[in-house]
Amino acid sequence: MKISLIGSGVMGEAIVEGVLAKGVTERRQIWASDLDSQRRTLLKTKFEIKTTASNREALKQGDVVVLAVKPQTLPKVMAELEGLLGTEQTVLSIVAGASMATLSRGLKHRAIVRAMPNTAARIGEGMTVWTATKEVNAVQREWAKSILEALGQAVYVDDEKYLDMATAVSASGPAYVFLFIESLIDAGVHIGLPRDISYKLVLQTVLGSTLLVQKLGAHPAELRNMVTSPGGTTAEALLALEETGFRASVVQAVIAAFEKAKALGEEK
Numbered sequence: 001m002k003i004s005l006i007g008s009g010v011m012g013e014a015i016v017e018g019v020l021a022k023g024v025t026e027r028r029q030i031w032a033s034d035l036d037s038q039r040r041t042l043l044k045t046k047f048e049i050k051t052t053a054s055n056r057e058a059l060k061q062g063d064v065v066v067l068a069v070k071p072q073t074l075p076k077v078m079a080e081l082e083g084l085l086g087t088e089q090t091v092l093s094i095v096a097g098a099s100m101a102t103l104s105r106g107l108k109h110r111a112i113v114r115a116m117p118n119t120a121a122r123i124g125e126g127m128t129v130w131t132a133t134k135e136v137n138a139v140q141r142e143w144a145k146s147i148l149e150a151l152g153q154a155v156y157v158d159d160e161k162y163l164d165m166a167t168a169v170s171a172s173g174p175a176y177v178f179l180f181i182e183s184l185i186d187a188g189v190h191i192g193l194p195r196d197i198s199y200k201l202v203l204q205t206v207l208g209s210t211l212l213v214q215k216l217g218a219h220p221a222e223l224r225n226m227v228t229s230p231g232g233t234t235a236e237a238l239l240a241l242e243e244t245g246f247r248a249s250v251v252q253a254v255i256a257a258f259e260k261a262k263a264l265g266e267e268k
C-alpha cells in the first residue's frame, strides 16, 4: 500500500512511525508533504521516506491519501487538491471537525474515511474512532483499518454522528486524564509528599487502575466498592469527591466538548 501524507506534523509523524513499526507498509511506499522544511528534513532523516513541499506531488503517489493538517489549513489544502484524486484513491482524514460531506465536496472525491485519533497515537497506544463513505470498498477499508490500528486501538462506527461523540470522549479525553493526574500529584504535594514521589505514585496508580479494569472486565463501581472499607479513608475521600461534584463535572465537560465539536463541524 502506498501512503501519501499531507501535513507532516505531530500526528503525521505518529502515523509514519506506527505504520513502519507495525510493518503495514514499507518506507519506500510513503510520501510526506509539509510546508515546513524542518518537518520534511526530520521525517526524511528519521524514517528515510520521501518528502516534498508539494501537496500535489505527494497526492499523486498514494493509494491512501492521509490528510493530517490543522482544521484551519484544510480549506486551503482542499482548494489545492480539488479534483486531482483518482477514483481508485482513498482519502483518510484525521482533521478534527471536518465532515465527510465537507471533505467530499472540497476535494470532489467520494471515497472518504474520517477518523478521530488521540494523542496517545504518538506511542502506539491511541484510541481511534473511524467511519467511511459507502464508496470506500472492502480493500480500501482494510487499508484504512491497518493504518489506524498501527496507532493503537481503532473502533469502526457506521454512523458519522459518533465521531463528534468520540471527539468529546476519547480525542479530548487525554486532556481530562492529564488534568486529573496533575491534580492528584499536586494533592500529594499539598499533604507533604515530595513531588517526584507523588508523580511516581500517581502515574502507576492511574496505569494500574486502568489495567485492572481492563483485565478483570469488571464495572469500575464494583472495583471501587472493593477498595472502599466501611468507615475508612477511601469512603471519606469519595464523599468529598461527590460533594464537590466530581462526577457531574466530568459529564458537563464531555457535553461541552460534544457541543463544541458539533458547532465547529456546522461552521465548516
Ligand SMILES: NC(=O)c1ccc[n+]([C@@H]2O[C@H](COP(=O)([O-])OP(=O)(O)OC[C@H]3O[C@@H](n4cnc5c(N)ncnc54)[C@H](OP(=O)(O)O)[C@@H]3O)[C@@H](O)[C@H]2O)c1
Pocket (backbone or CB within 6 Å): 006, 007, 008, 009, 010, 011, 012, 033, 034, 035, 036, 039, 055, 068, 069, 070, 071, 073, 076, 077, 094, 095, 096, 116, 117, 118, 119, 120, 171
Ligand atoms: N494532535 C492530536 O492529538 C490530534 C488528535 C486527533 C486529531 N488531530 C487532528 O490531526 C490534525 C493534525 O494535528 P497535529 O497535532 O499533527 O498538527 P500539527 O503538528 O500542527 O501538524 C500539521 C502540519 O501541517 C503543516 N502544514 C501547514 N499548512 C500546510 C499546507 N498548506 N500543506 C501541507 N502541510 C501544511 C504544518 O506546518 P506548519 O507548522 O509550518 O504550519 C504542520 O507541520 C489536525 O487536524 C487535528 O485536528 C490531532
